Amino acid sequence: MKKDDIHxxxxxxxHWWSETLKSLPAGHVQLLAKLLDxxxxxxxxxxxxxxxVMLHFERLEEEHGLFRVYAAPTVDFERWTGGSALALIIAMxxxxxxxxLICEVCGLPGGRYCISPDFCRPQKRVTQ
Amino acid sequence: MKRIVVDKLIAAFPLYANLKLxxxxxxxxxxxxxLFCDFRDLQKMMPGHMPLDPDIQMVAVDWRQYQWPSHLLxxxxxxxxxxxxxxxxxxxxxxxxxFNEFAQHTCEVCGDQSVGILKYQDSRRxxxxxxxxxxxxxxx
Numbered sequence: 001m002k003k004d005d006i007h008x009x010x011x012x013x014x015h016w017w018s019e020t021l022k023s024l025p026a027g028h029v030q031l032l033a034k035l036l037d038x039x040x041x042x043x044x045x046x047x048x049x050x051x052x053v054m055l056h057f058e059r060l061e062e063e064h065g066l067f068r069v070y071a072a073p074t075v076d077f078e079r080w081t082g083g084s085a086l087a088l089i090i091a092m093x094x095x096x097x098x099x100x101l102i103c104e105v106c107g108l109p110g111g112r113y114c115i116s117p118d119f120c121r122p123q124k125r126v127t128q
Numbered sequence: 129m130k131r132i133v134v135d136k137l138i139a140a141f142p143l144y145a146n147l148k149l150x151x152x153x154x155x156x157x158x159x160x161x162x163l164f165c166d167f168r169d170l171q172k173m174m175p176g177h178m179p180l181d182p183d184i185q186m187v188a189v190d191w192r193q194y195q196w197p198s199h200l201l202x203x204x205x206x207x208x209x210x211x212x213x214x215x216x217x218x219x220x221x222x223x224x225x226x227f228n229e230f231a232q233h234t235c236e237v238c239g240d241q242s243v244g245i246l247k248y249q250d251s252r253r254x255x256x257x258x259x260x261x262x263x264x265x266x267x268x
Contacts (some may be wrong), residue, residue: 020242056192056202070202077225085221091208105232 005029009036016055023059024067026103031095035069038091042084047077053088066099066112129155137161141168143185151191152199153236153255159227163201166223171207173216196245197232197252213228238262 106120137145141164175179242256
């Protein structure tokens with residue numbers, strides 16, 4: 001992740017920011033932006049300004065070294081609607097699953113590593 | 129939790145239990161057991177579910193350690209999002225919130241309802257305890 005992005009996420013979402021996200025590939029930054037935006041909107045939709053979930057990010061070896069987001073709801077579950085809960089699940093799964101489909105370098109669809117070397121000259125990351 | 133207990137949970141809930149449970153307080157066995165039953169039952173809410181369908185993993189679990197509450201449950205959905213209905217999603221939110229809420233009021237030694245939080249003078253982490261275990265520790 002670029003320095004500018006780090007500052008942006010830190011300012012916009014201090015409650016969700018985690019230092020581990022610094023190593024999120026540049027091409028996946030948009031996925032993170034969409035996830036956090038969606039999570040923020042869940043509170044907004046329900047007329048709240050405080051976040052409705054806590055998020056935890058972890059890079060998992062068994063998931064091919066991709067980031068995985070976990071969530072814990074923070075507000076009383078009786079305030080949640082089925083729609084908000086489903087929106088959260090879909091936002092999380094899009095973030096978790098789409099990393100396999102989006103180029104780590106240029107952020108375009110077509111696989112985790114771009115198929116066109118002319119396009120973004122992927123520096124293939126060696127994953128254990 | 130002790131290894132022998134964790135092994136039993138792994139045998140009973142192979143999709144949800146793992147060695148991360150070793151970090152949790154002994155007294156949480158009851159609520160963890162209930163939690164895993166709730167995860168398993170989520171599958172029954174899936175449209176088109178048949179009673180003899182094999183169990184599938186609905187969520188992946190992680191526990192984060194904090195000063196207080198001592199451990200917080202986090203989940204991520206694993207089964208594809210097309211299988212989730214609003215009712216199932218809401219139920220998952222409920223199950224996770226309730227667990228994190230109950231856990232704070234559960235004696236970390238025996239699982240009874242806790243009466244308070246014991247803060248230690250040394251480096252040990254604070255604990256939610258029932259009356260019996262509070263008394264026992266306060267004077268030790």
